[in-house]
Amino acid sequence: xxxxxxxxxxxxxxxxxxxxxxxxxxxxxxxxxxxxxxxxxxxxxxxxxxxxxxxxxxxxxxxxxxxxxxxxxxxxxxxxxxxxxxxxxxxxxxxxxxxxxxxxxxxxxxxxxxxxxxxxxxxxxxxxxxxxxxxxxxxxxxxxxxxxxxxxxxxxxxxxxxxxxxxxxxxxxxxxxxxxxxxxxxxxxxxxxxxxxxxxxxxxxxxxxxxxxxxxxxxxxxxxxxxxxxxxxxxxxxxxxxxxxxxxxxxxxxx
Amino acid sequence: xxxxxxxxxxxxxxxxxxxxxxxxxxxxxxxxxxxxxxxxxxxxxxxxxxxxxxxxxxxxxxxxxxxxxxxxxxxxxxxxxxxxxxxxxxxxxxxxxxxxxxxxxxxxxxxxxxxxxxxxxxxxxxxxxxxxxxxxxxxxxxxxxxxxxxxxxxxxxxxxxxxxxxxxxxxxxxxxxxxxxxxxxxxxxxxxxxxxxxxxxxxxxxxxxxxxxxxxxxxxxxxxxxxxxxxxxxxxxxxxxxxxxx
Numbered sequence: 112x113x114x115x116x117x118x119x120x121x122x123x124x125x126x127x128x129x130x131x132x133x134x135x136x137x138x139x140x141x142x143x144x145x146x147x148x149x150x151x152x153x154x155x156x157x158x159x160x161x162x163x164x165x166x167x168x169x170x171x172x173x174x175x176x177x178x179x180x181x182x183x184x185x186x187x188x189x190x191x192x193x194x195x196x197x198x199x200x201x202x203x204x205x206x207x208x209x210x211x212x213x214x215x216x217x218x219x220x221x222x223x224x225x226x227x228x229x230x231x232x233x234x235x236x237x238x239x240x241x242x243x244x245x246x247x248x249x250x251x252x253x254x255x256x257x258x259x260x261x262x263x264x265x266x267x268x269x270x271x272x273x274x275x276x277x278x279x280x281x282x283x284x285x286x287x288x289x290x291x292x293x294x295x296x297x298x299x300x301x302x303x304x305x306x307x308x309x310x311x312x313x314x315x316x317x318x319x320x321x322x323x324x325x326x327x328x329x330x331x332x333x334x335x336x337x338x339x340x341x342x343x344x345x346x347x348x349x350x351x352x353x354x355x356x357x358x359x360x361x362x363x364x365x366x
Numbered sequence: 367x368x369x370x371x372x373x374x375x376x377x378x379x380x381x382x383x384x385x386x387x388x389x390x391x392x393x394x395x396x397x398x399x400x401x402x403x404x405x406x407x408x409x410x411x412x413x414x415x416x417x418x419x420x421x422x423x424x425x426x427x428x429x430x431x432x433x434x435x436x437x438x439x440x441x442x443x444x445x446x447x448x449x450x451x452x453x454x455x456x457x458x459x460x461x462x463x464x465x466x467x468x469x470x471x472x473x474x475x476x477x478x479x480x481x482x483x484x485x486x487x488x489x490x491x492x493x494x495x496x497x498x499x500x501x502x503x504x505x506x507x508x509x510x511x512x513x514x515x516x517x518x519x520x521x522x523x524x525x526x527x528x529x530x531x532x533x534x535x536x537x538x539x540x541x542x543x544x545x546x547x548x549x550x551x552x553x554x555x556x557x558x559x560x561x562x563x564x565x566x567x568x569x570x571x572x573x574x575x576x577x578x579x580x581x582x583x584x585x586x587x588x589x590x591x592x593x594x595x596x597x598x599x600x601x602x603x604x605x606x607x608x609x610x611x612x
Contacts, residue, residue, distance in 0.1 A: 258444060260440045260442065260444040261444055261446065263414075263417075263419050263438070263440075264438065264444065264457075264458075265461065266419055267417055267418070267419060267436065267437075267438055268433060268434065268457075268458045268461040268462065268509075269433050269461070269462075270461045274461055278457075278460075278461070279446075282446065282448045282449075283446075285448065363447065363448050364447055364448075364489070364491050365447065365448070365450075365488075365489025365490065365491045365492060366489065366491045366492055
């Protein structure tokens with residue numbers, strides 16, 4: 112019973128807020144281009160569902176491609192620099208500089224380099240850029256997190272560098288890598304949306320483009336519907352990643 | 367015949383000063399030596415020197431350099447959580463590029479020797495502390511080492527488990543007779559396990575004295591209650607107390 116109430120509480124709050132919104136719109140006669148009531152947004156959502164779903168699919172595809180590329184490059188770079196402390200000292204500050212620079216600010220530059228003929232490449236590149244760092248720093252931390260006594264055991268049995276990486280450091284890093292991928296995947300979606308905004312009315316018609324396009328046409332109900340789809344996609348994606356992380360950790364720990 | 371020796375070794379750590387020495391110890395093949403001393407006396411440092419994991423600041427370390435000739439069991443089981451008991455025990459062989467099937471077979475045999483037949487597929491998280499320690503022991507034995515270094519291996523276990531593990535280690539020793547160095551700060555455990563107890567002074571550790579332990583190994587039942595055992599333990603305790611006072 113208690114759990115049922117816990118589960119119902121956020122739904123009840125959402126319903127309450129929606130009702131207040133609906134009533135306020137009707138009572139104050141707010142113009143629909145300024146603030147459409149939820150009923151109108153719902154109508155727009157149903158009417159545009161195929162287009163919105165397709166757009167969500169495009170944005171998700173960009174984020175997944177970016178996650179894949181970021182995952183491979185981040186882990187590769189982390190392994191390479193873990194083999195050489197000097198390399199790590201050289202790479203770290205540079206990596207931090209790029210990490211703290213907002214992706215919105217880098218977007219125009221990347222759009223010029225990669226995007227003039229292929230805006231979709233620029234968008235993937237920008238999403239890669241933001242997804243890269245959590246995975247990279249997770250990998251760097253994780254590769255150093257191996258049990259020192261296990262490291263000694265590898266010394267004792269004369270393990271090669273390669274054996275040490277593949278049989279000790281990478282497996283020890285798995286919990287850190289899972290966490291890094293979870294954060295990185297969330298950022299990849301944000302990166303994809305921000306990059307689409309940066310690209311403007313480019314060739315990639317993802318969810319951000321839907322929002323921009325609806326805004327330009329003052330179709331505020333369609334705009335909010337697109338936002339709702341984006342939110343739902345984010346929640347579903349996050350839940351999926353949490354499940355992957357939990358399953359991964361369970362496998363790693365063996366219970 | 368000597369298996370390994372420390373000759374007048376000294377170890378200095380930067381910032382901490384002298385940790386050990388001057389200290390000399392010669393290990394004959396097949397003998398069990400216990401190193402006893404207060405915390406911070408450099409017992410574990412001596413162990414790392416014998417394992418070749420560390421080099422002395424001065425003095426000489428003589429050891430058989432062959433892969434798998436020396437094995438170490440640490441205070442914690444130090445198992446890889448992502449590997450099964452079998453894969454953990456097979457690790458030294460796989461690092462030496464023994465074929466996977468052979469390594470698995472020898473690991474299973476080693477697990478059977480420490481009484482873990484049937485638990486080959488269990489992960490460390492599914493094992494009790496004593497069982498995990500046995501896997502660690504199996505991993506050390508899998509290469510048939512000539513020198514086995516045990517660094518307070520029972521410290522984290524309860525009394526009943528540590529007693530039964532002590533008997534098992536002695537039984538395993540009787541089967542292949544490696545030289546064993548057993549580090550502990552428990553006097554009774556040292557006397558029970560070893561044929562020779564070396565007492566260290568507080569850090570930097572030097573030899574405070576040496577006591578030979580009479581009696582057959584593995585120990586007969588009731589060995590702990592014999593007068594000889596009590597007297598030997600008393601002498602070790604006196605040496606320890608004397609070293610602490612100086």
